[in-house]
Amino acid sequence: MADNKYQHYPPLEPVPTGIRGRCPRCGEGNLFSGLLTVKQQCTACHLDYDFNDSGDGPTVFVIMGLGFLILGLALFVEFNYFPPRWVHVLLWPTLTVIMGLPVLRMMKGVLINLTWHHDAASGRLDDSGNN
Numbered sequence: 001m002a003d004n005k006y007q008h009y010p011p012l013e014p015v016p017t018g019i020r021g022r023c024p025r026c027g028e029g030n031l032f033s034g035l036l037t038v039k040q041q042c043t044a045c046h047l048d049y050d051f052n053d054s055g056d057g058p059t060v061f062v063i064m065g066l067g068f069l070i071l072g073l074a075l076f077v078e079f080n081y082f083p084p085r086w087v088h089v090l091l092w093p094t095l096t097v098i099m100g101l102p103v104l105r106m107m108k109g110v111l112i113n114l115t116w117h118h119d120a121a122s123g124r125l126d127d128s129g130n131n
Contacts, residue, residue, distance in 0.1 A: 009045065014117040018110030021104050023047055025118060031109055033071055035101060038112065058107035 012027045023029040031049070041048045053093035057073050077083060114120070 009116075012113075014113035015110055018113035019106045021105065021109045022113075024113040024115075031112060032105065036105055036108060036109075049112070051121070052112050054108050054111045054115065057111050058104055061107050062100055062104045065098060066103065069099075070096055 009025050010023065011080075014024060017024060017027050017095045018031075023042040023045060025029060025044060025047045026045035029039075029044035029047075031038060031042075033039045038049055038052050070092055072089060073095075078088070
């Protein structure tokens with residue numbers, strides 16, 4: 001980590017800060033400008049969010065966890081209540097979106113905060129010639 005990374009700010013726990021969608025450095029400014037759109041910088045401490053490269057990581061976690069839960073619920077409902085097909089068609093996609101978007105926002109915030117906290121970056125090749 002850079003020496004001046006926490007110069008005027010105490011280190012924050014990345015998971016609770018990310019779940020709340022707050023800046024990884026100060027914990028005050030919002031991380032998101034919309035539902036899933038990350039701001040350019042923090043409104044409180046002016047930290048540039050250029051380091052943000054969460055990619056598809058949060059989506060994979062949410063799809064795997066939510067898919068397991070929704071499939072289990074769908075099978076439970078099917079084998080215990082035998083509803084008509086239209087119930088499945090309406091219920092499960094709606095429930096997936098309603099549950100998935102807030103969880104995706106939290107996971108994205110957590111991964112962005114963890115990226116900053118651990119000073120992670122994209123892989124780089126060593127150009128110095130020392131292998």
